[in-house]
Amino acid sequence: MNKTVFFRRHFSLAAGCVFFAVMACVPALLDFAGAARGGIAQLDILNKIGIYAALALSLNIVLGQAGMFHMGHTAFFAVGAYATAILNTLYKWPVFATMPVAGLFAAAFAFLVAIPIIHLRGDYLLIVTIGIVEIVGIALKNNIFGLTGGANGIYGIARPELFGLVFSTPKLQYGLIWGFTALSAGLFYLLEHSRFGRALNYIRYDDLAASGCGINVARHKLAAFTLGAFWAGMAGTLFAANIRTIEPTSFNFYESVILFAIVILGGSGSIAGVLFGSFLLIGLQDVFRGFENARMLVFGAAMMLMMIFRPQGLLPPRRRHYDAHAFMGKFPSALTPLPQSGLPTSMLSSAVLEDSLAAEARSKTATGNAKFGASCPS
Amino acid sequence: MKHLKIGITAIILMLSLTAAAFAGTVRIGLMAPITGAFASEGQDMRKILELMAEELNKAGGINGIQVELVVEDDGSTPRSAATAASRLVAAGVPAVIGTYGSAVTQGSQDIYDEAGIVQIATGSTAIRLTATGKKRFFRTCPRDDEQGRVAAETLRKQGFKKIAILHDNSAYAKGLADEAKQHIGKDAAVIFFDALTPGERDYSAILTKIKGAAPDVILFTGYYPEAGLLLRQMSGMKWSVPMVGGDATNNTDLVKIAGTEAAKGYRFISPPMPSDIDSPMAKIFLVAYTAKYGDMPNSIWSVMAADAFNVLVAAIKARGADSAAIADYLHTSLKDMYCLTGKISFDEKGDRIGDLYRLYEVDEQGKFVLQPR
Amino acid sequence: MEELFQQLTNGLAVGAIYALIALGYTMVYGMLRLINFAHGDLFTLGAYLGLTLLAAFALEGKMNGLAVGGALIVMSMGLVALVGYLLERIAYRPLRNSNRLTAVVSALGASIFFSNAIMLAYGARSQVYPGGILPTTAIAFFGVEIPLMRILMFIGAIALMLALYWFIHRTRIGSAIRAVAIDQGAAKLMGINVNSVISLVFLIGPGLGAAGGVMVGLYYGEIRYDMGFSFGLKAFTAAILGGIGNIPGAMLGGLLLGVIEALGAAYISIAWKDAIAFTVLILILIFRPTGLLGERVADKL
Known part of the structure; x- marks a missing residue:
């Protein structure tokens, strides 16, 4: 195989491995640097970033890959967190046992609400997903089914425990959370490069053409939505076990906005971008503490400026590289007609299939054809 | 005479330096909602405590030791509160004042408890906060029940x-x-x-x-x-x-x-406002507050924070800036201390003892008038 | 029956404000297909500037209460329109040719920026319009007492909307706005200065929002730096309900949302009022995916 292509193709994978290896060393580095109390403050922020990164990765499937305007992801996060909290405090399930169930609850909920709305497009889907967050928040506040504890929420959630090891210190939680985030990144990487992931990208780029190619658009969107919710539900378990007190305001619309911004600002559809975005948006809120009352003012301004100067996102998805030569090698008959077409093989071997987002970014936005005043002649 | 005073202060200072683990200043944490839904309360809490610390330091601090306020924003949510708590633990404060919302306090309770830091909540009235048997948790506000x-x-x-x-x-x-x-x-x-x-x-x-x-x-x-x-x-x-x-x-x-x-x-x-409390401390406080901010305190809850500061200072003055000693003092030795919102003592759970509530009525001029019992 | 009538008037009064704010969302959307999330905060800014102007010119008591209100609305509209214009120039124009969601995030950032800027300038506490500017007389209708100001506010909001409708459909500039909304490229070829038209929309939309802000401040008295969020979300919902990009749709959606909320609170549950409103929205979108008056099929992403 051509070396450059191999390198280009697997660059993200390698970079990801390096990144998570570095993250694994962070607690040791903090100890080495002599951070106060074992770096409790730094680890707390990193834990928060880790949870949001996993969450944003699950949103990335829906928003970044399938291109659905989904601004209600915290609803599913909340379902997962509450499922864990209820099962743990009321039925004494161990936290880890609640994790898949939390995911399933979130997925089932997402599936049910998505069926009627999956055909909505663009901004209509956006407002509906916002509506879902608001409805879930109101339901939690009103102590729905008598289980959610109303505005007080649920407290006293146990620490996660595995084979006698209790994840109680910030350091152990860090390992747990970032382990989960690394797992998420790995799985979503595989998903992105699977047949399903490619189909989602096709749908985002042109759903009409995708359905013309035999992709069942509604079913793929529904699957992406449900899958994203499943993962968000599991992230909810980690959140509940990390914070140990959950209440409705932790899952409000503002948190959804932050998640949405992480994906878009990081570079929608790019795993590296989403990870970077989580560091930036969650980390910056903390870094800006020095501004005191003006903290969120600076944060809002930073959001605007980053978009103005990097409209494509901070780390947009890399172009996808395929080893066309190797691909053709699988089908020997396909290689024979090529020389006749006059296409040099050297070009073929480094053929670049552009990712849809890059193309989309360059294509101008469709000019609006909204009509003012439906009933009047224009 | 003047030399003697300085000398005694110096000796006390040196003694306390060797005796306790602090050097020159004692840091007191304030965890308050500077941003978010309760921002106005949190900003008032900070205003009032900055004034209290300033006045105390001007008067020579606690046994000659200056007090430094370390403020962290809890963002009015339990999640940010956990972060704020971690930072205050890392800052090495022996005691923390705050915070306002009950759920927010709950998000931070475990962190302080595990670090052995004294926490005095100021506006968190939910009953459950003192039901879990935390030994170093107190509150200057009464409970919902x-x-x-x-x-x-x-x-x-x-x-x-x-x-x-x-x-x-x-x-x-x-x-x-x-x-x-x-x-x-x-x-x-x-x-x-x-x-x-x-x-x-x-x-x-x-x-x-x-x-x-x-x-x-x-x-x-x-x-x-x-x-x-x-x-x-x-x-x-x-x-x-x-x-x-x-x-x-x-x-x-x-x-x-x-x-x-x-x-x-x-x-x-x-609970009664400081203006309705007949104590010299309340009068001095109101004069200082009006002089600095040109207004009376808006909210009773920021005054609760001031009282948390008062009891903390009393504890540190008596026992030094050690978390265990402060908690012990507040549990056992602090009895009916006359503060800005009335007398303060704590029971074994850390709740404030005493019937605090009074009835107020708004009169024709829009003033809050304390009703006779 | 009396209660039903009373609740209807309650709903219409709130709905008129929603509709007024919804116009700003819908105009900007129709033009740029951008959800201007900062619009709710421009509404708040309008309310605060109204308060500042009231104090700065010491208008209170100098003239008739209604005249004071009118003067404040006009001045605040002008200032906020200017802010809206700057917002478009700085935060949206550089992004006009990028992915649509990029501008949405920029708008979200602007929203956080404005609400916190207001908090820094005026404080986190509620601010209060001085009482007694407006007359407090009430008028009896079918045995129901309705405050005169509510009726005037309702009429004022409707009048502003009708004026806008007339402006868009009966003037030359209005045709230019419609032309740009339909096809920017073609409009450019017709000699329309697309940039100025878009700037104009960003003057009108936030201006109307500011009018709503001053009305809320004058009538309800209390304003807070973060009130733009709930008003903005409701108004945006109203715009979608009516069919976003459509001016009569925003008016209908706003009034309808107000009435749904009032009736939901009255006959189902107060605590679940907002959930009821959003459920109705979702149901309407399931059966009419482009809102009540939205005719066009929403474009693909």
Whole structure:
């Protein structure tokens, strides 16, 4: 195989491995640097970033890959967190046992609400997903089914425990959370490069053409939505076990906005971008503490400026590289007609299939054809 | 004489330097909602504590040791509170004052507990906070059940039979509403119980509905902006039914929002304001506060933070800046200390002892007048 | 029956404000297909500037209450329109040719920026319009007392909307706005200065929002730095309900949302009022995916 292509193709994978290896060393580095109390403050922020990164990765499937305007992801996060909290405090399930169930609850909920709305497009889907967050928040506040504890929420959630090891210190939680985030990144990487992931990208780029190619658009969107919710539900378990007190305001619309911004600002559809975005948006809120009352003012301004100067996102998805030569090698008959077409093989071997987002970014936005005043002649 | 004074101060200073683990200054943490839904309360808490620390340092600090305030923003959410708590633990403070919201306090309780740091909450009234047996958790504010009992008793004394209870679905207001409902006995009936959405402006739909139920009195357990709007809109509807509120409506802005005319006759129960406390400490405090900020404190909760500071200073003065020693002092030695909101002592759970609540009524000038017991 | 009528008037009064704010969302959307999330905060800014102007010119008591209100609305509209214009120039124009969601995030950032800027300038506490500016007389209708100011506010909001409708459909500039909304490229070829038209929309939309802000401040008295969020979300919902990009749709959606909320609170549950409103929205979108008056099929992403 051509070396450059191999390198280009697997660059993200390698970079990801390096990144998570570095993250694994962070607690040791903090100890080495002599951070106060074992770096409790730094680890707390990193834990928060880790949870949001996993969450944003699950949103990335829906928003970044399938291109659905989904601004209600915290609803599913909340379902997962509450499922864990209820099962743990009321039925004494161990936290880890609640994790898949939390995911399933979130997925089932997402599936049910998505069926009627999956055909909505663009901004209509956006407002509906916002509506879902608001409805879930109101339901939690009103102590729905008598289980959610109303505005007080649920407290006293146990620490996660595995084979006698209790994840109680910030350091152990860090390992747990970032382990989960690394797992998420790995799985979503595989998903992105699977047949399903490619189909989602096709749908985002042109759903009409995708359905013309035999992709069942509604079913793929529904699957992406449900899958994203499943993962968000599991992230909810980690959140509940990390914070140990959950209440409705932790899952409000503002948190959804932050998640949405992480994906878009990081570079929608790019795993590296989403990870970077989580560091930036969650980390910056903390870094800006020095501004005191003006903290969120600076944060809002930073959001605007980053978009103005990097409209494509901070780390947009890399172009996808395929080893066309190797691909053709699988089908020997396909290689024979090529020389006749006059296409040099050297070009073929480094053929670049552009990712849809890059193309989309360059294509101008469709000019609006909204009509003012439906009933009047224009 | 002057030399002697300096000499003694120096000796005390050196002694305490060697005796305790602090050097020159003692750091006290403040965890307050500087941003988020409770931002106005948190910013008031900081204002008041900055003043207290400044005055204390001017007067020579605690046994000559200067006090340094370390402020962290809890963002009005449990999640940010956990972060703020971690930072205060890392900053190495022996004790933390705060915070306002009960759920927010809960998000931080475990972190302080595990680090062995004393926490004195100032506005977190939920009963459950002291039910888990944390040895170093205290609060200067009373609990919901106490207020609920007093609210029910107040309504009973006034002879109301048909009571409408309105809360705002916040943890605090819902808790108080539930407690009050429980304590309203057989001789009166709760004919209406529901929640408004805080942060809106128009509550006329809700008022119309309550009016349909024809209650003798409305008990509103939420916060002052909504209480003010309700009063204003009730008078706009030309409907006059008495309204009684909880301590979260003890804020002078209520009258501004409602208008003096509409606010007249509104009653609420609350711990007494410093201006109604007959103690030299309260008088000195009010003078200093007015001199620095040109106004009286708006909210009783920021004054609760000031009292948390007062008891902490007393503890550090007596036992030094060590968490265990402070907690022990507050549990065992602090008895009926005269502070800005009345006498303070703590029980074994860390709750404040004593019946604190008084009834206030708004008069023709829009002033809050303490009612005789 | 009386109560039903009373609740209807309650709903219409709130709905008129929603509709007024919804116009700003819908105009900007129709032009740029951008959800201007900062619009709710421009509404708040309008309310605060109204308060500042009232104090700065010491208008209170100098003239008739209604005249004071009118003067405040006009001045605040002008200032906020200017802010809206700057917002478009700085935060949206550089992004006009990028992915649509990029501008949405920029708008979200602007929203956080404005609400916190207001908090820094005026404080986190509620601010209060001085009472007694407006007359407090009430008028009896079918046995129901309705405050005169509510009726005037309702009429004022409707009048502003009708003026806008007339402006868009009966003037030359209005045709230019419609032309740009339909096809920017073609409009450019017709000699329309697309940039100025878009700037104009960003003057009108936030201006109308500011009018709503001053009305809310004058009538309800209390304003807070974060009130733009709930009003903005409701108004945006109203715009979608009516069919976003459509001016009569925003008016219909706003009034309808107000009435749904009032009736939901009255006959189902106060605590679940907002959930009821959003459920109705979702149901309407399931059966009419482009809102009540939205005719066009929403474009693909």
